[in-house]
Amino acid sequence: MKMNSASTRGTGLSRRRRSRIRTVVTVLQIGILLFMGATVGVGLGLFVSLSKTLPNINDFEAPEATLVYSSDGILLGRIFRENRTNVPLKNIPKDLRNATIAIEDKRFYEHSGIDFYGIARALIVNLRHGKSEQGASTITQQLARNVYLTQRKTIQRKIQEAVLAILIEHNFTKDKILELYLNQVFYGSGAFGVQAASRTYFGKDVDELDLSECAMLAGLPQKPSGYSPNENIRKATGRRNEVLEHMVDQGYITRNEAQEAETEVPHIIAKRTGRNAYKAPHFVDYVAQILRDQFGDDVVYGGGLRVYTTLNYQMQKIAETALRSGV
Numbered sequence: 001m002k003m004n005s006a007s008t009r010g011t012g013l014s015r016r017r018r019s020r021i022r023t024v025v026t027v028l029q030i031g032i033l034l035f036m037g038a039t040v041g042v043g044l045g046l047f048v049s050l051s052k053t054l055p056n057i058n059d060f061e062a063p064e065a066t067l068v069y070s071s072d073g074i075l076l077g078r079i080f081r082e083n084r085t086n087v088p089l090k091n092i093p094k095d096l097r098n099a100t101i102a103i104e105d106k107r108f109y110e111h112s113g114i115d116f117y118g119i120a121r122a123l124i125v126n127l128r129h130g131k132s133e134q135g136a137s138t139i140t141q142q143l144a145r146n147v148y149l150t151q152r153k154t155i156q157r158k159i160q161e162a163v164l165a166i167l168i169e170h171n172f173t174k175d176k177i178l179e180l181y182l183n184q185v186f187y188g189s190g191a192f193g194v195q196a197a198s199r200t201y202f203g204k205d206v207d208e209l210d211l212s213e214c215a216m217l218a219g220l221p222q223k224p225s226g227y228s229p230n231e232n233i234r235k236a237t238g239r240r241n242e243v244l245e246h247m248v249d250q251g252y253i254t255r256n257e258a259q260e261a262e263t264e265v266p267h268i269i270a271k272r273t274g275r276n277a278y279k280a281p282h283f284v285d286y287v288a289q290i291l292r293d294q295f296g297d298d299v300v301y302g303g304g305l306r307v308y309t310t311l312n313y314q315m316q317k318i319a320e321t322a323l324r325s326g327v
Helices: 001-052 094-105 116-129 139-147 155-171 176-186 194-202 212-217 235-250 257-262 281-295 297-302 315-325
Strands: 066-069 074-077 304-306
Touching: 066 281, 074 281, 094 139, 094 176, 094 212, 094 235, 139 155, 139 176, 176 194, 194 212, 212 235, 212 257, 235 257, 281 297
Parallel strands: 066 304
Antiparallel strands: 066 074
8 A cells, every 4th residue: 555655756756857847848948939929020020111212113213324326326425323234134145144153143043132051161261361251142143233322332232132132033133133233343444234244245235245255354344343344354354264164063164165265366456435425416416415404414424315416427427537638
């Protein structure tokens, strides 16, 4: 009987202990769920709050230079605050698209605006070297920053950038995002977008670029001044070769194609700025003033007007030559 009584007391203690453990576990589970719910709620609240203060991404259109042509079809000059000519993605060589993705955001078609794998990789590299050597901003984040935000490095701006990147990915296709980026980004020497950059450095339209030239352009946005072929052709060529290596590693081109492109000597045209970039500077200035009076500065400097004038450039050159000979 004593043994049975002791056994009963032991069983009761064991049940009470298990009951307390279950109570503690239940409380912990409820606490974890409440914490997760609060975190999600705060996150959603922050997202909604920031979304309301951000610009409407569907309203964006990159400002574009006004082009002034002669009556015989010669481009006389470009009037702009930002030297840019927008082009559709289909007019941008595939090599330039691939080169940009290879060097800027190799997981572009896989992530949803933010590349968490890239962030982790960059963090490890930077910790290993003790300094910031590698960034993790995706093409979408760069687009968000360049179009809608400032370049200030603050926590609020980084959060806004992340939110905008997610919204951009939700509203646009990947190809549209790439097209917007390639028309928006700064390539140095006053050129915004691939078309203006192609004309600035190579003197031809972007759809005429070969692999070597595409790789050189793709390498510029990270450090436009440092890699500018107008400023330092050696660094520009080295950066081009780095881009080509990334393209090989990611399967966009073969080793032989890269080696052939690396041997190509870049043909960079002389840099022309200000009124020196005009073929008929006094006439272009006159046209610009008429346009500003009629349409206003915003339209003239960023509206992408195409203006066809009565001046015949070939006859103008003949007249100027005759005048100089007679003086």
